[in-house]
Amino acid sequence: MEQSKAKSLYIHIPFCQHICEYCDFVRVGYHQDLADRFLRRCEEDLSLRQGETFETIYIGGGTPSALSVKQLEIMLRxxxxxxxxxxxxxxxxNPENFSEDKIELCVEYGVNRISLGVQSVQSKLLNLIGRKHxxxxxxxxxxxxxxxxxxxxxADGMYGLPTQNLDDFKETLTWMINQKLPHVSLYALTIEPNSAFERKxxxxxxxxxxxxxxxxxxxxxxxxxYLHYEISNFCLPDKESRHNLTYWHYEDFVAIGPGASGKEGHRRYTVTKNIHRYLTEGxxxxxxxxxSTVDEMFEFVMMGLRxxxxIEKVRFSDxxxxxxxxxxxxxxxxNIEKGWLILSDTLIFPSDDGRLFLHDLLIDFMEI
Ligand code: SF4
Incomplete structure (x- = not known):
């Protein structure tokens, strides 16, 4: 394995108590025995990292809070x-299964940031997308x-949901603001090929x-x-997700768990999405x-312009x-001529229009 300089670790917990209508993430219905096996498998992966420490750790999913109290403690330990x-x-x-004893465990084991799957404040919309809280x-x-x-x-929020109108979304945003949440991530509904929505x-x-x-x-x-610091992410001052900045700064990160993607040195990988293979095949x-260097230069720009x-120009040249x-x-x-990109002495960044058309803007960067 290539020597890692990664300062970030992502662990994917693939269990959910219910499957949402729009979901095509790597997930499976929670089952206690399966989760026990997963934890043993995860421990093997982590044992390969002995001696490393990480400045950011992110346990995502799936739904990590779907683990039982005992399993969560094993994981955190x-x-x-x-x-x-x-x-x-x-x-x-997820709000429906994050009980006080699980929260106490998080505190005990140093979890200091929670990303909560709120999505919407309207029960009619939550029901429609299959959320259970x-x-x-x-x-x-x-x-x-x-x-x-x-x-x-x-808190995560979603827009573009079936029947959702602007007033519905306004109510969700107002709630987030009134809750004084330091960080908000907003995603448009996309109809994914393997989702129940697609089948319907x-x-x-x-x-x-x-x-x-x-x-x-x-x-x-x-x-x-709030500062709209990344395409889908907003935060109060100094409350950016340090972990996600690792991705956008194109730094190395280790990935563990089915479907998790990592980047270490000049290598990018995605662990098998097949949970059975993950559990049984090493x-x-x-x-x-x-x-290649060309790949890395493009990916650096693709992530940085989000x-x-x-992009700090000096980071690219260094x-x-x-x-x-x-x-x-x-x-x-x-893209400067189109009004999509702005160049300063130290930075290169997208204009508001450039952010809206980032996909098109990046096509020009593919032609080195
Ligand atoms: S959207 Fe999240 S909570 Fe819902 S099924 Fe997918 S991974 Fe699980």
């Missing part, structure tokens, strides 16, 4: 030796987290309405003091590729030994 001193330690949780559940969890000293809370022929909302939802979020959250990858701040203006001269000039 095995991760404990891998925490650096100042570790941002995030766990995803109520707004009251979400509020109770937030109260409990704060009672136990975990203030660094992020549910369609995405049109681009114009999706744009209206996005603009509403931008306006309301900016007015409330380390199996769906993708394990050696990145940030409002964009990393690749050549300036970004030299490597991507044509793409940069073309």
């Amino acid at each position: 095995m991760i404990k030796p891998f925490r650096a001193v100042e570790c941002e330690f995030t766990m995803e949780a 109520t707004l009251e559940d979400a509020e109770n969890v937030i109260t409990l987290l704060r009672k136990h000293g975990i203030d660094n809370i992020s 022929h549910i369609k995405s909302v049109d681009n114009s309405l999706e744009g209206d939802f996005y603009q509403l979020a931008e306006n309301m959250l900016s007015d409330a003091g 380390i199996v990858f769906d993708e394990d590729i050696r990145l 940030l409002k701040k964009g 990393r690749f030994g050549v300036t970004i203006e030299v490597v991507f001269k044509d793409a940069i000039v073309k």
Whole structure:
């Protein structure tokens, strides 16, 4: 295995108590024996990392809070030796199964940031997308987290849901603002090929309405003091997700668990999405590729331009030994002319329009 300089660790827990209508993540219905086997398998993966510590750790899913109290403790105990001193330690949780005893365990084992799957405050929409919590559940969890000293809370919200109108979304955003949540992640519904929505022929909302939802979020959250620091992410000052910044800064991160993707050195990999193979066949990858310098330069730009701040030019030249203006001269000039890209002495970043058309903008960067 290539020597890792990774400072971040992602662990994917693939269990959920219910499967949401829109979901095509790597997940499976929670089953106690399966979860026990998964934990043993995870421990084997972690044992290969002995001696390493990580400045950010993120337990995602699936639903990590779907584990039983005992299983959660096993999980957190095995991760404990891998925490650096100042570790941002995030766990995803769903409001309906994040009980006070699980929260106490999180505190005991140093979890200091929770990403809560709220999605919407309307029960009609939550029912429609197959979520099993109520707004009251979400509020109770937030109260409990704060009672136990975990203030660094992020909430996920969704827009473009079937029947959802702008007033519905406004109500969700207002709730998030009133809760003074330090971090908010907002995602448009996409109809994924393996989701129940796809099988029911549910369609995405049109681009114009999706744009209206996005603009509403931008306006309301900016007015409330949030920084729209990444395409889908907003935060109060200094409350960016340090873990996710690792991705956007194109730094190394270790991935453990089915379907998890990592990057270490010049290698990018995705662990098998097949949970049975993950449990029975040792380390199996769906993708394990050696990145060329050209690949890395493009991916560096692709990730960096997701940030409002964009790319610090010096980080590119320190990393690749050549300036970004030299490597991507044509793409940069073309997109500045379109009004999609802005170049300062130290930064290169997308304009508001550039962020909206990031996908198209990046196509020009593929032609080095
Ligand atoms: S959306 Fe999240 S909680 Fe719902 S089934 Fe998928 S992974 Fe589980």
